Amino acid sequence: xxxxxxxxxxxxxxxxxxxxxxxxxxxxxxxxxxxxxxxxxxxxxxxxxxxxxxxxxxxxxxxxxxxxxxxxxxxxxxxxxxxxxxxxxxxxxxxxxxxxxxxxxxxxxxxxxxxxxxxxxxxxxxxxxxxxxxxxxxxxxxxxxxxxxxxxxxxxxxxxxxxxxxxxxxxxxxxxxxxxxxxxxxxxxxxxxxxxxxxxxxxxxxxxxxxxxxxxxxxxxxxxxxxxxxxxxxxxxxxxxxxxxxxxxxxxxxxxxxxxxxxxxxxxxxxxxxxxxxxxxxxxxxxxxxxxxxxxxxxxxxxxxxxxxxxxxxxxxxxxxxxxxxxxxxxxxxxxxxxxxxxxxxxxxxxxxxxxxxxxxxxxxxxxxxxxxxxxxxxxxxxxxxxxxxxxxxxxxxxxxxxxxxxxxxxxxxxxxxxxxxxxxxxxxxxxxxxxxxxxxxxxxxxxxxxxxxxxxxxxxxxxxxxxxxxxxxxxxxxxxxxxxxxxxxxxxxxxxxxxxxxxxxxxxxxxxxxxxxxxxxxxxxxxxxxxxxxxxxxxxxxxxxxxxxxxxxxxxxxxxxxxxxxxxxxxxxxxxxxxxxxxxxxxxxxxxxxxxxxxxxxxxxxxxxxxxxxxxxxxxxxxxxxxxxxxxxxxxxxxxxxxxxxxxxxxxxxxxxxxxxxxxxxxxxxxxxxxxxxxxxxxxxxxxxxxxxxxx
Numbered sequence: 001x002x003x004x005x006x007x008x009x010x011x012x013x014x015x016x017x018x019x020x021x022x023x024x025x026x027x028x029x030x031x032x033x034x035x036x037x038x039x040x041x042x043x044x045x046x047x048x049x050x051x052x053x054x055x056x057x058x059x060x061x062x063x064x065x066x067x068x069x070x071x072x073x074x075x076x077x078x079x080x081x082x083x084x085x086x087x088x089x090x091x092x093x094x095x096x097x098x099x100x101x102x103x104x105x106x107x108x109x110x111x112x113x114x115x116x117x118x119x120x121x122x123x124x125x126x127x128x129x130x131x132x133x134x135x136x137x138x139x140x141x142x143x144x145x146x147x148x149x150x151x152x153x154x155x156x157x158x159x160x161x162x163x164x165x166x167x168x169x170x171x172x173x174x175x176x177x178x179x180x181x182x183x184x185x186x187x188x189x190x191x192x193x194x195x196x197x198x199x200x201x202x203x204x205x206x207x208x209x210x211x212x213x214x215x216x217x218x219x220x221x222x223x224x225x226x227x228x229x230x231x232x233x234x235x236x237x238x239x240x241x242x243x244x245x246x247x248x249x250x251x252x253x254x255x256x257x258x259x260x261x262x263x264x265x266x267x268x269x270x271x272x273x274x275x276x277x278x279x280x281x282x283x284x285x286x287x288x289x290x291x292x293x294x295x296x297x298x299x300x301x302x303x304x305x306x307x308x309x310x311x312x313x314x315x316x317x318x319x320x321x322x323x324x325x326x327x328x329x330x331x332x333x334x335x336x337x338x339x340x341x342x343x344x345x346x347x348x349x350x351x352x353x354x355x356x357x358x359x360x361x362x363x364x365x366x367x368x369x370x371x372x373x374x375x376x377x378x379x380x381x382x383x384x385x386x387x388x389x390x391x392x393x394x395x396x397x398x399x400x401x402x403x404x405x406x407x408x409x410x411x412x413x414x415x416x417x418x419x420x421x422x423x424x425x426x427x428x429x430x431x432x433x434x435x436x437x438x439x440x441x442x443x444x445x446x447x448x449x450x451x452x453x454x455x456x457x458x459x460x461x462x463x464x465x466x467x468x469x470x471x472x473x474x475x476x477x478x479x480x481x482x483x484x485x486x487x488x489x490x491x492x493x494x495x496x497x498x499x500x501x502x503x504x505x506x507x508x509x510x511x512x513x514x515x516x517x518x519x520x521x522x523x524x525x526x527x528x529x530x531x532x533x534x535x536x537x538x539x540x541x542x543x544x545x546x547x548x549x550x551x552x553x554x555x556x557x558x559x560x561x562x563x564x565x566x567x568x569x570x571x572x573x574x575x576x577x578x579x580x581x582x583x584x585x586x587x588x589x590x591x592x593x594x595x596x597x598x599x600x601x602x603x604x605x606x607x608x609x610x611x612x613x614x615x616x617x618x619x620x621x622x623x624x625x626x627x628x629x630x631x632x633x634x635x636x637x638x639x640x641x642x643x644x645x646x647x648x649x650x651x652x653x654x655x656x657x658x659x660x661x662x663x664x665x666x667x668x669x670x671x672x673x674x675x676x677x678x679x680x681x682x683x684x685x686x687x688x689x690x691x692x693x694x695x696x697x
Contacts, residue, residue, distance in 0.1 A: 005106070005123070005124050005125070005126055006123065006124070006125045006126070007125075007126055008061075008079075008081050008125065008126075009081065010060075010081050010082070010083045011081060011082075011083060012080070012081050013064070013078065013079070013080045013081075014078075014079055015076045015077065015078055015079070016076070016077050016078075016079050017074055017075070017076055018030070018067075018074065018075055018076075018077060019073060019074045020073065020074075021073055023067065023069055023073070023074075023075055024069065025112070027066050027067060028063065028066075028112070029067075029111060029112040030063055030067065030077060030109070030110070030111060030112075031050070031056045031059070031063060031110045031112075031117065032056065032059040032060075032061040032062070032063070032079075032107045032108065032109060032110060032125065033049040033050040033052065033055040033056045033059055033107065033108050033110050033117070033119065034049065034055050034058065034059045034060065034104025034105075034106070034107045034108075035049050035055075035104060035105060035106050035107070035108065036104060036105055048117075048118060048119055049108055049119065050108055050110035050117040050118055050119045051116065051117060051118075055104075056110060056117065058104075059104065059107055060081055060082050060083075060104060060107065061079055061080075061081055061082075061107050061125050062079070062080055062082055063077055063078070063079060064078050064079070064080050065077070065078045105126065106124040106125070106126050107124065107125040107126065108124065109121055109123065109125075138221075143218060143221070143222055146218060147215065147218055147219065147222075150211050150214060150215045150218070151215065151236050151237070151240045151241060152240070153207075153211055154208055154211045154212065154215075154237065154240070154241035155240050155241045155244060155245055156263070157204050157207055157208050157211070157241075157267070158204075158208065158241050158242060158245040159245040159248065159249055159256065159260070160200075160204060160260045160263055160264055160267070161200075161201065161204045162245055162246065162249035162253055163249050163253040163254070163256045163257040163260055164190060164193055164194070164197075164200065164257050164260055164261070164264055165194070165197050165200065165201065166249065166253050166254075167190070167194065167254070168194075169191070169194055169195065172187045172190055172191050172194055173187075175187040176188060176191070183254075186254065186255075186257065186258050189257075189258050189261055190257055190258070190261070193261060193264050193265070196268065199268045200264055200267065200268040202268075203267040203268040204267060204268075207267060208241070212233070212237055212241075215233050215236070215237070216229060216230065216233045219232050219233050305394065305395035305396035305399060305436075305439070305440070306394055306395070306396050308394070308395050308439065309391060309392050309393060309394055309395065310389060310391060310393050310395065310398055310410070310412050310431045311391040311392070311412065311414075311428065313395070313431060313435045313436070313438075313439050314391075314412045314428060314429040314430060314431045314435070315429050315430050315431070315432075315435070316428070316429045317352050317353060317427060317428065317429045317430075318352075319429075320346065320352075320429065320430050321340045321342055321345060322345065322346045322347070322348055322352055322355075323336075323337075323345055323346075323347055323348075323359070323375065324347070324348060324349070324375075325347050325348065325349045325356060325357065325375055325376055325379075326374075326375070327347075327374075327375040328372045328373070328374055328375065329364065329367055329369065329371075329372065329373045329374070329375060329378065330369050330370075330372045331369040331370075331493045331494075333375075334364060334367070334369050337359075337361060337364070338361075342361070343360065343361050343362070344358055344359070344360055344361070344408070344409045345358070345359040345361070346358055346359075346409075346411070346430065347359055347375060347379055352427075353426065353427040354427075355386065355411055355427060356386075357376075357379035357380075357384070357386075358379070358384045358386060358409070359375070359378065359379055359384075360382065360384060363378055363382050364378070369493070369494070370492065385406070385407070386411060387401075387406065387407040387409065387410045387411065388410065388411050388413055388425075389401070389410045389411070389412055389413070389431070390412075390413065390414060390415075391412050391413070391414040391428055392414075395436055395439060398410070398431065398436055399433075399436050402433045402436065408432055408433040408434075409430060409431075409432050409433075410430070410431050410432075411427060411430060412427070412428045412429050412430065412431055413425045413426060413427050413428060414426055414428060490530065490532060490635065491524075491530050491561070491635065495561060496524060496525065499524055499559065499561060499637060500517070500520060500521055500524055502559075502581055503520065503524075503559065503637075504517060504520060507559075507583060507586065509557075509586060509589050509590070509644070514648060514651065515644075515647050515648060515651050516650075516651040519647050519650045519651050520647065523639065523643065523647050524637060528638075528643075529637055529638060529639055529643070530635075530637065531635075531636055531637075531638050532633070532634065532635050532636075533545065533547075533563075533630050533633065533634040533636065534633055535563075535630050535631065535632050535633050535634070545629045545630045546627065546628070546629045546630075547565065547584070547628040547629065547630070547634075547636075548584060548585065548624045548626060548627060548628040549624075549627055550568070550624060550625055550626060550627045551623055551624075551625070552623070552624075553621035553622065553623045554585060554588055554621070554622055554623075554624065555588050555621055555622060555640055555641040555642075556585060556588055556638050556639060556640045556641065557583065557584070557585045557586060557588055557589050557637075557638070557639045557640075557644065558583065558584050558585055558628075558636050558637065558638050559581070559582075559583040559636060559637040559639075560578065560579070560580055560581065560582050560583070560584075560634065560635075560636050561580055561581070561635045561636055561637060562580055562633075562634065562635040563579075563580070563630065563631070563632045563633055563634035563635060563636075564577055564578065564579050564630075564631045564632050565577065565578055565579075565582075565628050565629065565630055565631060565634065566578075566628070566629055566631055567626055567627070567628050568626060568627040568628075569625070569626045570625060570626070577631065584624075584626075584628055585622065585624065587622050588621075588622035588641060589639070589641055589644040589645075590641070590644075590645075
């Protein structure tokens with residue numbers, strides 16, 4: 001039925017339901033009457049076709065059987081369509097003219113009413129003489145091809161989505177910067193598409209939804225039922241359009257992505273302008289909302305800062321590391337600054353409350369401790385401004401001041417108007433940016449220069465899951481400054497520090513595993529170890545110029561600190577020059593028969609004195625196969641075997657948990673060692689070992 005016209009083919013039989021009242025009249029009271037095509041127009045004074053009996057008899061629609069009422073106001077009739085050959089001759093000859101061979105276009109429903117036939121209702125019936133196929137007819141093979149193509153297209157679109165959008169812009173940047181040449185090429189092709197990923201997603205989602213809808217309609221036409229069509233469509237979409245693309249793209253997505261770029265460009269081009277404009281507007285609205293409404297964490301932190309003042313978190317003046325303006329930047333002062341761990345040091349005059357300058361540790365980068373530069377010379381040259389704040393300043397305002405970048409340290413002061421006299425400013429302490437951050441995170445910030453004591457509350461810090469290690473000995477630079485009263489040595493503290501680190505790290509015999517750093521420090525600081533050789537150009541062959549002579553036994557180790565020497569090796573007489581931080585005679589520190597023997601084994605003999613080990617090892621002295629003589633004035637470190645073995649013993653005793661700490665005294669033990677070394681140097685031995693060690697620092 002279309003536009004209230006019921007079409008039926010010739011020879012068909014169908015049932016027609018009628019609605020009305022008084023349906024149980026004398027049968028027959030229902031018939032059909034035909035009208036020609038030129039009579040189908042609406043004319044008010046046209047004759048009713050149902051009044052003509054010839055038209056009722058010759059109609060192509062005939063009622064067969066009787067009316068069957070199944071309800072009070074409705075019932076069914078059986079209607080059969082007839083062709084021209086089935087129309088009775090009597091009906092055809094009853095009328096004349098055109099009615100002899102009737103060809104009706106439409107048929108009216110006629111009802112017998114008060115003895116006359118009248119047409120009822122706007123519905124019409126007609127014979128469908130079109131023997132062709134309907135306009136939307138698709139052959140079975142075409143339907144199968146179309147369904148397969150739709151499923152494949154949906155799968156390809158899903159693969160485009162997964163392969164092109166599985167990497168975010170940051171991942172593409174990493175591939176473009178650090179990947180292989182192939183990865184860089186692929187990332188460069190994908191980067192423009194990934195930047196417009198929102199438009200691509202919208203286009204792909206629309207096309208996939210359209211394909212799924214068409215697939216469901218086609219399957220409904222094929223299967224003729226809703227439930228099978230729905231389940232079949234869902235299974236095919238899940239299997240081919242979802243599962244297979246995920247499996248393929250999970251392993252080869254990055255390799256397949258370049259081949260899909262042209263398809264992505266085609267898919268997102270229609271939606272590009274509209275999508276970019278709308279998404280850009282939404283992003284601006286989102287950014288404005290973020291700027292206008294602070295987050296809960298930020299609001300909580302600001303609330304905590306508004307309630308406290310700088311007086312609550314400052315470091316008292318007595319606990320601050322400060323230096324007087326009269327200080328001199330020598331090795332001792334600079335060692336104190338380095339050990340403090342602070343990057344900014346306040347400078348005061350007369351009393352600590354009178355802070356006049358501030359010293360940055362980076363200002364000391366070009367200062368030589370040997371120059372003993374006055375403190376005021378450095379501070380007045382850089383002239384860093386001082387930042388004063390009052391004790392009632394809120395922490396949020398203090399944080400804003402620090403964020404300006406003018407200073408990271410402020411001096412807290414208050415107005416003291418107690419007692420008689422004029423009010424004056426009283427300095428309470430110092431506050432830093434680190435103090436404000438600690439108040440925000442509610443935790444202490446510990447770095448490598450901090451101790452275990454909380455200076456603000458004067459109590460030990462809470463135990464940590466990973467215990468902190470104490471400061472290393474090599475960071476105590478003041479150890480390398482000679483105390484008052486000890487014999488002076490010509491080695492500067494800086495050179496002594498460099499020598500200590502070089503031996504402990506580069507020479508295995510002086511490593512911390514064998515000789516402790518504190519014992520090594522005492523050993524290097526002794527005058528008998530620090531020696532000088534003065535070169536006489538007029539007497540180059542003087543025996544004093546020779547540090548080692550070939551085939552002459554020795555029992556000492558030499559590290560050259562300053563100057564140059566000439567080394568002659570072997571019978572061939574190969575010569576070369578060496579300079580600072582080259583060392584010789586490592587094998588002389590331990591006798592060849594005891595190189596692999598720990599000094600602790602000799603320590604276990606109670607009757608023997610530790611210093612008697614020189615006698616025990618003297619029969620196996622070290623005999624070099626090279627000659628070393630000076631070319632210039634030399635400054636060197638000379639350690640004898642006895643001094644080295646004594647250092648090993650002292651390190652072992654100092655590391656023992658049950659033994660007290662031992663310290664080498666230069667006026668007792670070293671003196672005895674020097675006396676024994678003099679005796680040992682006079683002894684000869686035919687057993688020689690050949691070794692030379694050179695190293696550049």
